[in-house]
Amino acid sequence: MKCILMNKNTEIAVLDYNEILHGFDRIYEIIDINYAPLILKNYYEEENDSLVFLNKLDEWFKGRGIPSWRDKLDLLLHRLNITTPTELLDKAFGLSLSDQYWIKPYDLKINYDDINFFDNDFDYSEFMEASLSLNSKIITSGKSLKTPNNTTDGMLKKAWIIDGGTRYLLKGGYKNEILQPFNEVLASMICERLGFDHVTYTLDTYKDLVVSKCPCFINRDTELITAYQIRNNMKRNDNIEDYEDYIKVLEEEGIKNARIKLENMFILDFLIMNEDRHLNNFGIIRDVNTLKWLDVAPIFDNGMALNIEYYDENEVMISGHGRFFYEVKPFDEIIKVVKNPKRIDITKLDGVVEEFDELLHKYQYITHISDERILRLCILLNRQINKLKEIIKKDS
Ligand SMILES: Nc1ncnc2c1ncn2[C@@H]1O[C@H](COP(=O)(O)OP(=O)(O)OP(=O)(O)O)[C@@H](O)[C@H]1O
Ligand SMILES: [Mg+2]
The missing domain is CATH 1.10.1070.20 (Phosphatidylinositol 3-kinase Catalytic Subunit; Chain A, Domain 5)
Known part of the structure; x- marks a missing residue:
């Protein structure tokens, strides 16, 4: 699929996206490398070999997905009814809530304003259950895979949700460890008292699990x-x-x-x-x-x-x-x-x-x-x- 790698409304490069391999296999044109992810811009400026750069681009895109070391990944994939996290990458244009990169199908008339997850709501309930519930029998439907949860990094089970219009990240503990959310809250208490800039974590419960909850610290700009x-x-x-x-x-x-x-x-x-x-x-x-x-x-x-x-x-x-x-x-x-x-x-x-x-x-x-x-x-x-x-x- 011919597509354009975008940064919000700015075109970065025209590429070919392989929907079977879930990666890029050709660069047609670099339009504006300055708007590329910093790591790619740096590679581009230092690397003359376009094949090596294509690999880096592919690596970066795949790295946007849920990592292979995510706690209970096998269970999550089973519940999402998919076999690898890379399958999720193109389900929602590769959009994230930590940056503004996305892939736009070349011939599709679509605007960032209409699809980004900062302004447009998403249905998170099934993913949240698949990710955080201990005993769920859920197998999700395709529509619930259009969320920024497709592109979260990190080891811990987590889910983006919307509460009162605000996007929050819920995070559980690692394996059977339940202290993580409490440590997040402790860190917030200390930062608050010492006046350190921080993301404020609070505690919440999801079914039988204590989770930490923090607002998104990125916005559409x-x-x-x-x-x-x-x-x-x-x-x-x-x-x-x-x-x-x-x-x-x-x-x-x-x-x-x-x-x-x-x-x-x-x-x-x-x-x-x-x-x-x-x-x-x-x-x-x-x-x-x-x-x-x-x-x-x-x-x-x-x-x-x-x-x-x-x-x-x-x-x-x-x-x-x-x-x-x-x-x-x-x-x-x-x-x-x-x-x-x-x-x-x-x-x-x-x-x-x-x-x-x-x-x-x-x-x-x-x-x-x-x-x-x-x-x-x-x-x-x-x-x-x-x-x-x-x-x-x-x-x-
Ligand atoms: N509040 C937030 N707003 C925007 N992006 C966030 C927020 N919190 C986390 N992220 C993004 O999600 C990623 C994963 O979150 P986080 O680091 O909290 O998870 P983790 O599973 O504890 O990670 P690790 O593997 O380092 O233990 C972060 O690296 C960051 O890119
Ligand atoms: Mg982390």
């Missing part, structure tokens, strides 16, 4: 560009240099307070011991009309925290390691990037442990998280807050 895309064509050095180079690029693109905002993210990670700050879990927001880099993306995806992977009723295993660009490093090392720790008013965190404790107890009737575990979680959180207090004291 913006896109999320992750650090992975930004760093992809940059030289790798020592990881502190990688960090500094990343900040430099953001500053050169006109983003204000890039350093402070990144530091804030690492302060949060330190406090909740978030182990999963990989390069697709932070980034920047770009205006898709002007291509201007607007801001650092608000802090999102903080669920893999508080020792979640290592919990055992009989042992205390403390992983003190987080992600810092291409490395896994002790949190005590990562926090050293914060140049002026005393700018943090740590008293703002007074009472946050108690608030978290209350929240965990409040939902205990569904989660069955033991009192013992809640206690240990609160001890860990308290320990991290005290450690940060010490760091601030030493800095004063």
